[in-house]
Amino acid sequence: MNIDVFTLFPDSFAWFNSQHHVRNAQELGHRVEAIDYRDSTTLTGRQVDDTPFGGGAGMVLRVDVVESALRDRYGNDPADRLPGRRVIALTPGGRVLDETLVEELSDSSDLTLLCGRYEGFDERIIEHFCTDQISLGRFVLAGGEIPAMAVCDAVLRKLPGVLGHADSAVEESFSAALDGQPEYPHYTRPAVWRDWAVPEILLSGDHGRIEAWRRAESQARGAANNSPDDG
Numbered sequence: 001m002n003i004d005v006f007t008l009f010p011d012s013f014a015w016f017n018s019q020h021h022v023r024n025a026q027e028l029g030h031r032v033e034a035i036d037y038r039d040s041t042t043l044t045g046r047q048v049d050d051t052p053f054g055g056g057a058g059m060v061l062r063v064d065v066v067e068s069a070l071r072d073r074y075g076n077d078p079a080d081r082l083p084g085r086r087v088i089a090l091t092p093g094g095r096v097l098d099e100t101l102v103e104e105l106s107d108s109s110d111l112t113l114l115c116g117r118y119e120g121f122d123e124r125i126i127e128h129f130c131t132d133q134i135s136l137g138r139f140v141l142a143g144g145e146i147p148a149m150a151v152c153d154a155v156l157r158k159l160p161g162v163l164g165h166a167d168s169a170v171e172e173s174f175s176a177a178l179d180g181q182p183e184y185p186h187y188t189r190p191a192v193w194r195d196w197a198v199p200e201i202l203l204s205g206d207h208g209r210i211e212a213w214r215r216a217e218s219q220a221r222g223a224a225n226n227s228p229d230d231g
């Protein structure tokens with residue numbers, strides 16, 4: 001999978017790219033590259049944004065700047081979508097990232113993620129260049145870099161061989177193995193800390209009963225999270 005992340009802060013991806021599972025992904029031939037919008041802007045002083053028409057606070061990322069960045073990268077008119085490439089704007093109001101969307105994205109071969117900053121994108125970027133808008137949740141962050149990393153992280157760990165332990169991704173929260181429910185609780189040594197004891201059953205060595213207990217805990221967590229009391 002090739003993931004291109006367009007950003008005003010490419011250096012912020014250095015930490016992300018140094019993470020163990022991301023390096024594993026890269027060794028397996030996958031790629032995450034951060035590209036600076038400023039590198040291809042034709043405006044003087046590496047300008048990328050401007051004040052909003054109609055007034056208001058903040059600066060808006062310009063459509064000509066994003067077009068030039070996408071043209072430079074892909075060699076085509078970004079209004080003509082490239083087959084197989086999803087071009088995703090990170091926006092607070094987009095489709096909220098969840099397990100279904102992560103599964104869907106992990107089947108793609110090429111992803112482009114556009115990070116906004118300040119007041120966000122000129123709407124024509126979203127309308128003419130993007131196939132999707134993705135939100136990390138219904139709150140506002142300062143920029144699209146953290147949402148982009150969240151997308152990359154969630155998607156890369158779905159790819160075969162990226163996680164050291166293949167089993168880790170099979171039975172985890174929201175997986176089919178757990179019927180889409182949250183994962184059950186985990187415990188490790190010490191078996192008793194202060195007066196907090198690990199559930200007896202986990203020390204029993206009875207794998208059948210442990211499995212059944214874990215299933216029940218997972219279902220109960222799912223039911224608790226969906227209870228009407230949560231609003």
Ligand SMILES: C[S@@+](CC[C@H](N)C(=O)[O-])C[C@H]1O[C@@H](n2cnc3c(N)ncnc32)[C@H](O)[C@@H]1O
Pocket residue numbers: 089090091092093114115116117118119120121134135136137138139140141142143144145147
């Ligand atoms: C300060 S925000 C702009 C918020 C925008 N004016 C609004 O009210 O929706 C700057 C950028 O951060 C990113 N961003 C902020 N919150 C986000 C979220 N919850 N999910 C995805 N991206 C987000 C987007 O790329 C956005 O363009």
